[in-house]
Amino acid sequence: MSLDERALAVARTVSPVSPPVPVPRQSRSRAGAIVVIAPLALTIVLGLWGIRRENTMWGDETVTYQIAHRDLSQIWHTAQHVDLVHALYYAVMHEVFGLFGGGLLTLRLPSALAMAVAASGVGLLGLRLAGPRAGLLAGLVFPLLPQVQKYAQEGRSYAMVCALVTWATYALVVSVPRRTRWRWAVYGATMLLACLLHEFAVLALVAHGVTLVVSRAPRRVLRAWGVAAAGVVAGLVPLVIRSAGQSEQVSWIDSPVRVDYFLVVAVVGLACARVPVEVRRPVRLSTLAVPILVLPGLLLLIASLVKPLFVDRYVVFSNIGIALLLGASMDHLHRQQRSSRYVWIAAVAALAVLVPPSLSLRTPQSRSDDATAIGAAVREEGRPGDGLLFVSGRHRILTAANPEDTRVLTDLALARDPVSSHTLAGVELPAQEIAARMLGFDRIVVVRGRDAHSSANAQEKAKTSTLRRHFREYGTTHVKGARITVYVRNHDPSPKPVLEKASR
Template sequence: MSVDAHARAVATTVSPPVPARRPSPGPAEAVVVIAPLSLTIALGLWGIRRQNTMWGDESVTYQLAHRDLSQIWHTAQHIDLVHALYYAVMHEIFDLFGGGLLTLRLPSMLAMSVAASGVGLLALRLAGPRAGLLAGLVFPLLPQVQKYAQEGRSYAMVCALVTWATYALVVSVPRRARWRWAVYGSTMLLACLLHEFAVLALVAHGVTLVVSRVPRPVMKAWSVAAAGVVAGLLPLAIYSAGQSEQVSWIGGPVRLRYFLVVAVVGVACARAPLGVKGPVRLSALAVPILVLPGLLLLIASLVKPLFVDRYVVYGNIGIAVLLGAWMDYFHRLRRSSRHAWIAVVAVLAALVQPSLS
């Protein structure tokens, strides 16, 4: 063998392999995003005007968001500081699109639609395409989701942000890139600034990582991100504590039965072997986000009543993911998929009854 031929052979042997190209999103991902988004928009637009009426808290949004930003800030120093960012956002939306009833409610409807897509992608990553599609389609059928998708308050936006923060968490665990944790932390912080009780989702995420026994570097990265969220929320929490009289109307748990029903159903679904093997298991993620925020509010209510179902509406992420994965599991047992749909319709009917009471 000549010297040149030998050199080429050595170079071929030691040269690093060409990195594989990252696959582009396939049709499954597109369907999981588009189908839940479309269904949520369709359901949200249906009767969104509610015969041109608005309820009490919506009227507060309507009145305050029509004021100047300086007036909103002045009012927030005396009452409703926890919603000041939401009022400021709605003020800008009213300036851009007009201050009518549709403009009041469309941001919530669009936010829930984005949340539905996030729920689908979350279940897809944890349990596969069919579970993702089913979870994304179940989410907008949940009575609580339908209600707050047509309400001019911050809860739908908070739900969307918590959904995508949860997705960022799941994506960040195996890859550990710092910018992914920055995205997770900033998304969670924005959710908390829109409503303080979104911080309870942060607790659920921590429990998920502990139960999943993630490596120490992952736990450290999450801790840094969580500390940033708490530090960013702390000034708002301190100043708003002086306005605690505005929740004095809560004499006891408000619409507790819905939370209890979905918690029981979710835990029952989690008993099945759901999802695929990975650093974060589906049940370890879905059960805490479903149960813990509401449970912590109930525990806090032993000192001061604080439980209102809309404060933790993002818990519906957990029940949707669990139901979607459970139906997928049911289908994989080679039973009729019709039976799975009958079962989930029965579950949804059970959820409707406590939500209407």
């Protein structure tokens, strides 16, 4: 046998390596549709499940409810004094209330829908960076994350910010291999809108820059991103300058709030980042997911060394990163036939572990206070003609959602109501006038928030000193986030022992 004949025989015995078979466009479209629709549907189902939370609101939601019911000019004037960082969100919710009514479902439904849109974006990111199965898994993991479930059912801006950051990230990924300017314009506009809804969304912009540098993006890409980022910063600077004068609003943060979740998902995400991803793109999945998962929270923690700023909800969009990493890791393990069985066992176990927190998140006890219960307790304890006192005055917002709770009581410290004064909690009388008005009542219902403490404020000193000198406790009701105490004048001829009521 000649040398050529022997070579041909060997070639026939070896399985040929076929080139990759191109996926038909119809199949790609079908995969893309599934990756979008399945996470969207799951997030909507989870978002609607228990969305009313037993018809209760917590304190921050009452602020949204109160301000969004003012007209746009009043929202603007209020933002000059307080909550400027949320002014755009309040304006959006004002229009939503105008179209669909101002009920509890309307308050929270935009957040549920926004998270559903974010889940679709996460799925598409996974599809583009790691393939259809990884994209589908990432999109389905995202709505199962406890933090995502929580803020999908809150009447605040964080879900909308998360959705915008997700789609800005997708715009970034699709812009890298192309030269079209309009894609970068979409990226910049989406990121700017996210930052105007909440300033800390700019931390995602930093994460995007790190991703491009680590990916060794071409100079033209870095230049295009730099122009878009400069536009975002230029549009955000006026808001940052104006809102800096309202920094006392975050004075309640004395240490990182709920940092445990961030630390756990960061560690899990870094572990998942070591898993190889089959699909290769100009931007790798890990170089995109790790910065957006770790950097925003890490930067807030570093800033907290100077001034405490870390609150978990400020970086909800970090969940994009952990969902992508988990989805890609599950896809990789599924490809390893020996490991696929264990992947499904681990997935079922993880779902079982998630059931208790998912149930808990849909109860009033899952939030730091229960403004609905506080208002109901005030209504129950108060009698027509009783005085009403908030210690401190900012806790007045806890009863703002339902004016009927306090209608038969006289607010002893209030000089101008929140709407006319363009504030959240109204403007209070001078200290001497508050004390004088208190002495004109035999019964006063006092509301103290969960963070009640002695204050250097003259009005608060007048309230506490007058209560101590001229009144005594008649009974106290404990509710989630506050306690409501009835005080009676010392000259009451038929005093009764102080009654403590169980927490609600």
